[in-house]
Amino acid sequence: MAVLSTPRSAVELASKGRPVKEILFRTVLLASLALALIFLIALLTFVLTEGWPRLDARLWENMPSIRNPEIAGAQSAITGTLWVISLTAVFTIPTGIAAAIYLEEYADRTRWYNRVIELNIQNLAAIPSIVYGILGLGIIARTIGLGFSVITASITLGLLVLPIVIIASREAIRAVPPSIREGSLALGATQWQTIYRQVLPASIPGIATGSILALSRAIGEAAPLIMLGAVSFIRFNPDGIFASYTVLPIQIFNWISQSREGFHVLAAAAIVILLLILLLMNSVAIWLRNRYQKRW
Amino acid sequence: MAGGDTATVPGTPQSLARSRPRYGEMAIKAILLIAALVSVATTVGIVVSLLEPTIKFFGEVSAVEFFTSTDWGPLFEPPHYGVLPLVSATLITTGIAIVVAVPLGLASAIYLSEYAKPRVRKFFKPVLEVLAGIPTVVFGFFALSFVTPLLRSVLPFEIEIFNALSAGLVVGFMIIPIVASLSEDAMSAVPNSLREGSFALGASRMITSLRVVLPAAFSGIVAAVILAISRGAGETMIVYIAGGGQPNFTLDLGQAMQTMAAFIAAAGSGDVPVGTVDYDTIFAVGALLFVMTFVMNFVSARLVRKYREVYE
Amino acid sequence: MTEIGTPMANVTVRGPEAPRNLEALDPVFTVSDLSVFYGDYEAVREVDMLIGNREITAMIGPSGCGKSTVLRCFNRMNDLIPGARPAGKILYHGEDLYGDHVDPIEVRRRIGMVFQKPNPFPKSIYDNIAYGPRVNGMKGKMDDLVEQALTQAALWDEVKDKLKQNALSLSGGQQQRLCIARAIAVKPEVILMDEPCSALDPIATTKIEDLMQQLARDYTIVIVTHNMQQAARVSHRTAFFTAEVDDKGVRHGRLVEYDETSRIFTNPTDKRTEDYITGRFG
Numbered sequence: 001m002a003v004l005s006t007p008r009s010a011v012e013l014a015s016k017g018r019p020v021k022e023i024l025f026r027t028v029l030l031a032s033l034a035l036a037l038i039f040l041i042a043l044l045t046f047v048l049t050e051g052w053p054r055l056d057a058r059l060w061e062n063m064p065s066i067r068n069p070e071i072a073g074a075q076s077a078i079t080g081t082l083w084v085i086s087l088t089a090v091f092t093i094p095t096g097i098a099a100a101i102y103l104e105e106y107a108d109r110t111r112w113y114n115r116v117i118e119l120n121i122q123n124l125a126a127i128p129s130i131v132y133g134i135l136g137l138g139i140i141a142r143t144i145g146l147g148f149s150v151i152t153a154s155i156t157l158g159l160l161v162l163p164i165v166i167i168a169s170r171e172a173i174r175a176v177p178p179s180i181r182e183g184s185l186a187l188g189a190t191q192w193q194t195i196y197r198q199v200l201p202a203s204i205p206g207i208a209t210g211s212i213l214a215l216s217r218a219i220g221e222a223a224p225l226i227m228l229g230a231v232s233f234i235r236f237n238p239d240g241i242f243a244s245y246t247v248l249p250i251q252i253f254n255w256i257s258q259s260r261e262g263f264h265v266l267a268a269a270a271i272v273i274l275l276l277i278l279l280l281m282n283s284v285a286i287w288l289r290n291r292y293q294k295r296w
Numbered sequence: 297m298a299g300g301d302t303a304t305v306p307g308t309p310q311s312l313a314r315s316r317p318r319y320g321e322m323a324i325k326a327i328l329l330i331a332a333l334v335s336v337a338t339t340v341g342i343v344v345s346l347l348e349p350t351i352k353f354f355g356e357v358s359a360v361e362f363f364t365s366t367d368w369g370p371l372f373e374p375p376h377y378g379v380l381p382l383v384s385a386t387l388i389t390t391g392i393a394i395v396v397a398v399p400l401g402l403a404s405a406i407y408l409s410e411y412a413k414p415r416v417r418k419f420f421k422p423v424l425e426v427l428a429g430i431p432t433v434v435f436g437f438f439a440l441s442f443v444t445p446l447l448r449s450v451l452p453f454e455i456e457i458f459n460a461l462s463a464g465l466v467v468g469f470m471i472i473p474i475v476a477s478l479s480e481d482a483m484s485a486v487p488n489s490l491r492e493g494s495f496a497l498g499a500s501r502m503i504t505s506l507r508v509v510l511p512a513a514f515s516g517i518v519a520a521v522i523l524a525i526s527r528g529a530g531e532t533m534i535v536y537i538a539g540g541g542q543p544n545f546t547l548d549l550g551q552a553m554q555t556m557a558a559f560i561a562a563a564g565s566g567d568v569p570v571g572t573v574d575y576d577t578i579f580a581v582g583a584l585l586f587v588m589t590f591v592m593n594f595v596s597a598r599l600v601r602k603y604r605e606v607y608e
Numbered sequence: 609m610t611e612i613g614t615p616m617a618n619v620t621v622r623g624p625e626a627p628r629n630l631e632a633l634d635p636v637f638t639v640s641d642l643s644v645f646y647g648d649y650e651a652v653r654e655v656d657m658l659i660g661n662r663e664i665t666a667m668i669g670p671s672g673c674g675k676s677t678v679l680r681c682f683n684r685m686n687d688l689i690p691g692a693r694p695a696g697k698i699l700y701h702g703e704d705l706y707g708d709h710v711d712p713i714e715v716r717r718r719i720g721m722v723f724q725k726p727n728p729f730p731k732s733i734y735d736n737i738a739y740g741p742r743v744n745g746m747k748g749k750m751d752d753l754v755e756q757a758l759t760q761a762a763l764w765d766e767v768k769d770k771l772k773q774n775a776l777s778l779s780g781g782q783q784q785r786l787c788i789a790r791a792i793a794v795k796p797e798v799i800l801m802d803e804p805c806s807a808l809d810p811i812a813t814t815k816i817e818d819l820m821q822q823l824a825r826d827y828t829i830v831i832v833t834h835n836m837q838q839a840a841r842v843s844h845r846t847a848f849f850t851a852e853v854d855d856k857g858v859r860h861g862r863l864v865e866y867d868e869t870s871r872i873f874t875n876p877t878d879k880r881t882e883d884y885i886t887g888r889f890g
Contacts, residue, residue, distance in 0.1 A: 128530020188717030220431025
């Protein structure tokens with residue numbers, strides 16, 4: 001055919017009006033992505049330049065203050081975040097992995113109740129986080145009576161990110177080839193031995209990655225905690241799971257709500273800290289994913 | 297259990313019966329099932345926590361007033377309970393967000409799925425992931441301290457410090473990753489044979505993307521958009537920080553507005569006494585928001601299942 | 609490759625519906641009237657056969673004839689497929705394999721299995737071998753056991769210096785011998801092999817076949833294979849399966865003929881067997 005014979009004839013075959021439209025279309029597409037990138041860069045640059053003057057040790061050495069932005073810090077919020085997230089991890093990671101194992105390894109999908117569980121998890125993942133705040137307020141803080149404490153915040157955030165842990169763990173478990181399970185069962189291993197000794201070790205990198213991403217979502221979450229007492233003015237580090245608390249995103253929110261400019265600088269500085277924590281967690285997750293990516 | 301060294305002697309085999317019941321195995325299965333049921337309990341908990349105060353609320357306030365009055369001021373004297381200002385504010389900010397997110401997200405998805413070389417993908421995918429991972433309180437700060445001043449300096453008309461426009465725009469950028477990644481999934485699920493068929497007829501890449509891939513991925517894209525709307529409607533921190541705290545039944549994008557989620561956050565953070573109508577108001581609005589997002593998520597999930605059935 | 613004569617007149621044949629059961633066997637498995645269902649679909653219909661002690665029994669036939677399905681009934685691996693259900697009886701040393709009291713896990717400890725594709729665990733060679741004994745309750749070091757199993761599987765000399773290495777680093781043939789060693793390590797009585805050489809090259813295949821001959825001194829082996837030459841080379845008895853369409857248009861696997869291997873390959877009684885082994889079909 002002519003197209004195949006020489007490059008020149010291929011050029012001749014190209015239609016006239018099309019390339020311009022094609023190039024334009026492609027440029028518009030690329031520009032859309034670029035716009036998202038510019039937005040991101042603008043956000044990061046703005047936060048960094050705005051917060052730069054206060055990015056120093058005062059931020060983690062000092063306690064919050066409503067009067068003086070110069071000496072105010074976020075120590076109680078940072079320790080509060082550590083408390084809340086550690087406890088969230090304790091609740092949500094084992095529960096999420098266990099639920100994922102049940103759904104992947106035990107659940108008979110022809111049973112209606114297992115389908116209900118699956119649909120329900122999908123739906124939970126899309127419920128607005130503020131609604132979890134209502135759950136925390138109405139049930140955990142009031143009905144169960146845990147009050148506005150670290151543990152209430154942790155359970156609420158734990159339930160909020162549970163679908164993420166479950167979905168990621170299920171994917172990791174599903175990626176373990178069935179031949180590994182067959183090999184184990186054929187040697188007389190029980191189902192749980194097979195899961196515990198073969199399936200779980202092979203899926204741990206994926207589960208860990210998903211869990212870290214879920215926790216980093218929880219770290220940045222503010223909306224539900226607004227309703228759970230975190231906005232109160234806390235000048236001390238939590239000393240237990242029933243202690244009052246505040247967390248970094250809420251402290252940031254508090255400073256944003258202040259009218260004085262000094263507090264906005266402080267907010268930006270605290271945002272940089274928050275973003276650095278998230279960056280660190282995500283780097284670990286990505287490293288884990290690449291390091292232990294298995295080719296079967 | 298039999299030890300590994302107990303070889304069976306051919307001819308005189310031991311019974312194949314279980315040496316003792318495996319209670320451990322059963323207990324483990326039960327524990328795992330309970331963990332899976334935590335998610336069901338969460339849904340039940342949400343519904344229960346919403347239902348009881350909502351029923352009480354409608355015992356005190358007429359449903360007609362709630363759904364038709366344009367006056368919202370539960371904390372005023374006398375109180376007004378018309379939810380429409382909150383609903384309209386939610387729809388407006390979500391609408392602005394969608395106007396931003398759908399074209400940008402969809403264009404990004406087309407580029408990533410149909411045009412981008414692996415290296416370009418490797419660069420832009422993390423950009424979207426980072427965007428998706430930024431806490432909403434940070435977006436809120438950016439909207440209030442950067443976007444709003446910027447808009448005030450470039451726009452020809454007057455806008456307030458707290459306004460729906462800035463909040464909506466930033467919510468839009470926040471949900472771009474949702475539109476982009478879910479639409480890209482839907483487009484990637486379109487079999488290559490369809491594209492090749494189109495190329496074979498002499499269609500360009502643009503024509504193929506727009507006339508073949510987009511229609512084929514349509515239900516998935518709609519699902520992505522619906523999910524993004526649901527996410528935008530439920531978004532709290534950005535609209536609370538940048539959109540302001542006054543209920544305002546208006547179409548003026550330059551004015552402050554309070555969305556449903558922002559009202560819940562504002563009222564929930566204050567010390568509203570339990571058992572009062574004011575307290576129940578939070579739950580009534582929460583119930584409405586929950587039902588709205590639930591319906592959208594449900595429709596979205598149905599659409600996703602539809603395109604999966606077609607191509608997988 | 610094989611010369612086909614006309615069926616000898618003095619062989620009593622009861623026809624394909626009831627393949628003749630060979631006497632003078634010390635049967636490990638007695639299969640009678642076995643059908644296997646997947647949901648409502650009857651994948652295999654009415655199989656009768658005896659598996660002799662310390663013999664190699666080959667099951668051959670075209671794809672979809674149900675030979676793997678039957679094999680997987682012998683150690684109850686079919687239990688793992690939702691909706692799979694056998695009808696009829698399989699006796700293991702006279703004990704009903706699907707009896708209510710029978711524990712499938714105990715069954716699999718006695719009756720080992722090697723799969724089509726080598727499936728070593730992503731662990732060290734040592735741990736692969738030690739896994740079976742460990743899940744069966746054995747504790748502590750098991751160096752002797754590992755050496756013994758690897759030696760029996762003719763793999764010891766190749767791997768004795770790298771027992772800590774990941775099993776996935778071995779070649780395909782080595783991996784398959786490792787899987788055989790792994791099965792041997794739990795000291796089963798029977799080893800089921802589901803097309804163990806289909807993923808291997810000819811040299812690796814020869815090694816596995818030699819190995820099977822040696823193992824047959826101690827173990828009963830049942831092997832499913834696509835490869836007729838392999839069945840002819842290694843097995844004592846051969847069962848020929850085929851897929852048949854019944855009056856309703858549904859395909860079922862059927863056992864056509866079961867006999868000593870030499871007779872199946874030189875003097876088959878059934879036309880379908882003859883067609884298959886002469887390459888006229890399948």
